[in-house]
Amino acid sequence: xxxxxxxxxxxxxxxxxxxxxxxxxxxxxxxxxxxxxxxxxxxxxxxxxxxxxxxxxxxxxxxxxxxxxxxxxxxxxxxxxxxxxxxxxxxxxxxxxxxxxxxxxxxxxxxxxxxxxxxxxxxxxxxxxxxxxxxxxxxxxxxxxxxxxxxxxxxxxxxxxxxxxxxxxxxxxxxxxxxxxxxxxxxxxxxxxxxxxxxxxxxxxxxxxxxxxxxxxxxxxxxxxxxxxxxxxxxxxxxxxxxxxxxxxxxxxxxxxxxxxxxxxxxxxxxxxxxxxxxxxxxxxxxxxxxxxxxxxxxxxxxxxxxxxxxxxxx
RNA sequence: CGCGGGGUAGAGCAGUUGGCAGCUCGCCAGGCCCAUAACCUGGAGGUCGUGGGUUCAAGUCCCACCCCCGCAA
Numbered sequence: 337x338x339x340x341x342x343x344x345x346x347x348x349x350x351x352x353x354x355x356x357x358x359x360x361x362x363x364x365x366x367x368x369x370x371x372x373x374x375x376x377x378x379x380x381x382x383x384x385x386x387x388x389x390x391x392x393x394x395x396x397x398x399x400x401x402x403x404x405x406x407x408x409x410x411x412x413x414x415x416x417x418x419x420x421x422x423x424x425x426x427x428x429x430x431x432x433x434x435x436x437x438x439x440x441x442x443x444x445x446x447x448x449x450x451x452x453x454x455x456x457x458x459x460x461x462x463x464x465x466x467x468x469x470x471x472x473x474x475x476x477x478x479x480x481x482x483x484x485x486x487x488x489x490x491x492x493x494x495x496x497x498x499x500x501x502x503x504x505x506x507x508x509x510x511x512x513x514x515x516x517x518x519x520x521x522x523x524x525x526x527x528x529x530x531x532x533x534x535x536x537x538x539x540x541x542x543x544x545x546x547x548x549x550x551x552x553x554x555x556x557x558x559x560x561x562x563x564x565x566x567x568x569x570x571x572x573x574x575x576x577x578x579x580x581x582x583x584x585x586x587x588x589x590x591x592x593x594x595x596x597x598x599x600x601x602x603x604x605x606x607x608x609x610x611x612x613x614x615x616x617x618x619x620x621x622x623x624x625x626x627x628x629x630x631x632x633x634x635x636x637x638x639x640x641x642x643x644x645x646x647x648x649x650x651x
Numbered sequence: 652c653g654c655g656g657g658g659u660a661g662a663g664c665a666g667u668u669g670g671c672a673g674c675u676c677g678c679c680a681g682g683c684c685c686a687u688a689a690c691c692u693g694g695a696g697g698u699c700g701u702g703g704g705u706u707c708a709a710g711u712c713c714c715a716c717c718c719c720c721g722c723a724a
Contacts, residue, residue, distance in 0.1 A: 375724055380653055549722085583656090584721070609688045610676080630721045631656035635663070642676045643664030 338364040339423040339527050342416065342442065345387045346371045349429040349508065352516030353449055354387060357426065358394055360520045366420045368398040369413075371431050404432050417441045423527055427481060428515065436483055444527055446481040449515040451508070453477060453493055455541035458486035463504045463511065465544035467569035470561075474498050474507060476515040478522045480533055487541075489533030492522040503571040552576045560592045560620035580605070586628040593623035607645075612637035 341363050343354055357363050368391040376383035391398040401409040416422065425446040427434065439446045452462035454477040459465075466474045475495040480488040494514050498507060525531045552574045554563055567576045567590050577586045593613050598606050598621055605624070606613045612624040628634045 375653090377724080378653095378720085378722090380724070586721085611688095628720085629656095631719090632663095633657095633720060638676075639663045642662065643674090645664095645675065 338362055339524070340364050340366050340420050341523075342367045342369065342413070342422050342425050343387075344369045344425060344427040344430040344434065346385045346431045347429040348386050349451065349512045349515075350387050351390060352512045353426070353428045353519050354390055356516040356520050357523075358390075358396070362520065362524050365394075365396055366422060367416055368396050369404075369430070370398060370400055372400040372402055404438070405435055410435070410438055413438055413441055424523070425481075426519070426523065433485070434481070439481055447491065447519075447523055447526065448479050448481050448486075448488070449519055450477045450479060450486055451511040451515070453495060454479060454486055454490065455536045455538060457544050458541055459544040460546040461544045463508045464547060464569040464573075465542075467498060467502065467504055467507065468565050470565055471498055474511065476511055476518060478515070478518060479536075487536065487538070489535050491526050491531050491533055492518060494518050501568070503568045505572045547574045549574045549577075554578045554587060556614060557617040559618040560616040560622045563616055563622055564590055564592055580629075583630045585630065586634075587624060587626075588628060588634060589626035590622045590624055593621040607641055610638050610641060612641060 339362060341357060343350075343357060343365050345351075345354055345368070354365070354368070357365055368387060370385050370387040370391065373382045373384045373388070375381065388398055388400065399409075399412060401412075403409065422442045424442050424444045425439070426449070427446055428449045434446070450462065451474070452458075452466060453473070453475045456471075457465050463474070473495050475493055477493050478491045479486075480491065482488040494517075496510065496514060522531065526533075547570070552566075552570045554566065554576050556563070556578070558566075563576075567587055570576045571588060575586050575588070577584050579585070598608070598613055598615055606615070612627075613621050614624060615621050624637045626634055626636055627640055629640070
């Protein structure tokens with residue numbers, strides 16, 4: 337008989353894992369819990385989270401609790417537990433902290449898929465943090481949830497290399513896929529007792545915070561390498577930007593450039609042979625390859641220069 | 652109707668109080684040079700997002716609509 341699972345998830349990162357469980361005959365996803373529809377996009381239209389869409393496509397019952405902490409949420413999940421004898425919860429990028437008494441409901445606890453090699457990068461921006469910090473590798477951790485964030489015992493880890501030109505968008509997708517490939521076997525082996533959970537080495541823990549757009553303002557006194565990593569790490573979210581003539585310009589693609597050609601006394605955009613450079617800290621420089629002025633679409637540096645023969649940055 | 656910027660040549664931009672539609676790059680042809688991302692000469696390429704309106708005259712003023720984007724979430 338199939339193991340009964342309740343899946344908690346909201347974002348795109350959840351989809352491959354949910355899909356893997358839905359397709360696997362060893363599991364029956366008896367219900368899905370996801371966040372409520374939220375205002376989204378330029379017109380603030382109420383939009384369902386991706387996981388809800390997938391739940392509807394597969395005709396799986398789903399719940400969108402306004403507040404997971406409320407009594408009602410607990411009562412409903414308790415009812416599901418009594419009716420279906422759920423074996424485990426699987427939590428992938430749900431987006432809210434689940435209260436302990438809900439975590440205690442399923443017979444064998446709650447399994448989480450996290451996009452980093454725990455205990456490194458506990459928290460909400462694990463993918464961005466790994467790239468921004470210049471990590472050579474990342475991976476996924478399949479773990480048990482406990483009371484503290486990303487703190488529980490580990491069931492399995494898979495490591496992958498971070499490519500030197502990789503953005504968070506790409507790594508995010510690869511990790512979501514890797515998690516989905518790893519999850520089913522690990523989950524089955526945990527439930528049939530073949531895996532013994534291993535505690536994390538808490539002394540090695542590092543943490544990362546939720547990012548906002550303001551975090552993406554580029555500090556040009558940092559070195560070109562640091563900024564290059566930040567640009568890749570914050571692509572596509574939250575994006576990196578700088579101010580120019582009082583307007584915001586997103587910087588979406590850069591490459592470490594040649595310092596020696598540039599005037600080191602200014603920290604401005606500088607045009608050299610149809611190419612756009614900016615002087616950074618530590619005697620380094622970046623070439624801007626792609627940017628997006630406020631209100632405009634993404635364009636190459638060459639296109640930007642065509643309409644801005646003289647450009648300067650306010651920093 | 653959350654706030655805001657924008658749609659003008661293949662690309663990026665300018666266009667002043669309405670008065671013959673421009674700039675940089677690219678493209679085509681030719682020239683110069685040991686050579687070039689350089690330079691010179693000539694050329695092609697625009698129903699100014701769409702539909703109405705005002706006017707002798709609208710890219711420009713008025714109304715409606717379509718599309719793109721930044722903030723926010």
